Amino acid sequence: FQNAVVFSGIQPTGVPHLGNYLGAMRQWKRLQDDAHEDDKLLYSIVDLHAITMPQDAEILRRRRREMLAALIAIGLDPERSILFYQSSVSQHAELMWILSCTASMGYLSRMTQWKSKLQMSNKGEDLDDAAAARLKLGLFSYPVLQAADILVHGATHVPVGHDQKQHLEFARECATNFNHKFANVLVPPETVLTNSPRVMSLMNPNNKMSKSAPNEKSRILIMAEPQEIHQRIMGAVTDFENVVTYEPRRRPGVANLLELLAQCSPNYVAPAVLAEKMAGASLGELKQQVSRAVTAELGGIRDRYHDLLSRHGGKYLDEIEEAGAEKARKSAEETMRAVRYAVGL
Numbered sequence: 326f327q328n329a330v331v332f333s334g335i336q337p338t339g340v341p342h343l344g345n346y347l348g349a350m351r352q353w354k355r356l357q358d359d360a361h362e363d364d365k366l367l368y369s370i371v372d373l374h375a376i377t378m379p380q381d382a383e384i385l386r387r388r389r390r391e392m393l394a395a396l397i398a399i400g401l402d403p404e405r406s407i408l409f410y411q412s413s414v415s416q417h418a419e420l421m422w423i424l425s426c427t428a429s430m431g432y433l434s435r436m437t438q439w440k441s442k443l444q445m446s447n448k449g450e451d452l453d454d455a456a457a458a459r460l461k462l463g464l465f466s467y468p469v470l471q472a473a474d475i476l477v478h479g480a481t482h483v484p485v486g487h488d489q490k491q492h493l494e495f496a497r498e499c500a501t502n503f504n505h506k507f508a509n510v511l512v513p514p515e516t517v518l519t520n521s522p523r524v525m526s527l528m529n530p531n532n533k534m535s536k537s538a539p540n541e542k543s544r545i546l547i548m549a550e551p552q553e554i555h556q557r558i559m560g561a562v563t564d565f566e567n568v569v570t571y572e573p574r575r576r577p578g579v580a581n582l583l584e585l586l587a588q589c590s591p592n593y594v595a596p597a598v599l600a601e602k603m604a605g606a607s608l609g610e611l612k613q614q615v616s617r618a619v620t621a622e623l624g625g626i627r628d629r630y631h632d633l634l635s636r637h638g639g640k641y642l643d644e645i646e647e648a649g650a651e652k653a654r655k656s657a658e659e660t661m662r663a664v665r666y667a668v669g670l
């Protein structure tokens with residue numbers, strides 16, 4: 326695409342794992358590397374989204390910084406991609422408020438993610454006063470902030486996983502509503518669905534790999550030492566058939582390993598084809614190959630990450646924070662000037 330504006334965000338809720346990397350971050354880098362000169366890329370560390378769940382202030386501050394280092398360590402270039410903390414650009418929150426004034430409560434309450442949060446907090450019962458008090462407004466209106474993130478930069482392309490499809494549709498709806506009510510100012514964005522599969526937990530291949538799973542052996546952090554990567558892959562739960570076949574439904578653990586091998590090989594070969602090539606091999610041999618491929622794919626990230634965090638006593642990242650915020654504010658203010666005028670502010 327030409328003159329594209331790419332926007333995506335990630336929460337600073339912990340060190341990213343292989344799922345975040347293959348499912349989101351690596352896609353961002355690819356978009357950066359393939360981008361046309363006139364394209365604009367913005368990648369935000371969405372700290373305002375993170376506080377919809379309780380956070381410790383010191384830890385959140387540290388994690389924002391670590392996420393910034395992680396994004397650069399995986400190959401995002403702060404000269405090419407605008408990297409910034411969402412809260413450094415107050416226009417995001419400002420546009421959210423304005424969009425809230427035309428967003429439909431009904432639409433928001435039908436969102437799957439909200440419904441599942443609602444169900445979790447109240448075990449499927451109707452909301453009583455106590456349950457309603459536990460639920461926070463921010464969690465409900467989260468998609469409006471997400472819409473503002475995208476629309477405030479006039480993003481044309483938003484790479485997201487399948488779980489975010491509905492929120493993107495809502496963002497388009499927010500843009501259309503606004504344009505209809507006020508003036509044609511906001512750009513309805515396109516979704517760029519990432520085609521990478523979900524990376525599954527190494528301990529329970531029926532769940533996705535996640536930051537929050539209690540068993541840390543279920544995930545591989547992108548900063549892991551080669552030795553640790555090896556141990557986690559070798560310890561991955563599979564099954565008791567010691568042959569390699571690609572049967573995602575019947576053998577999800579083995580299929581997950583084959584997916585990892587496919588994703589982490591320099592030239593992509595479909596997992597089913599990899600399985601055919603490995604006919605006769607044992608699961609141990611498969612794990613050895615996966616371990617080597619993942620180690621190679623993550624090679625260098627760890628060293629770059631630690632170097633970035635300590636470079637010039639942290640001053641290097643301070644400067645990137647400042648420069649990114651400056652550029653993102655400029656980008657957002659362009660839209661906001663037109664938005665305020667259209668509304669009468």
Ligand code: ADP
Pocket residue numbers: 335336338344345346347348349485486487488522523524525533534535536537
């Ligand atoms: P987590 O679920 O680990 O807290 P986030 O919700 O912060 O991760 O997700 C950040 C990005 O990483 C999102 O784009 C999400 O789709 C992607 N992602 C998270 N977990 C996985 C996974 N296991 N496989 C593929 N992509 C993932």
Ligand code: NA
Pocket residue numbers: none
């Ligand atoms: Na999540």
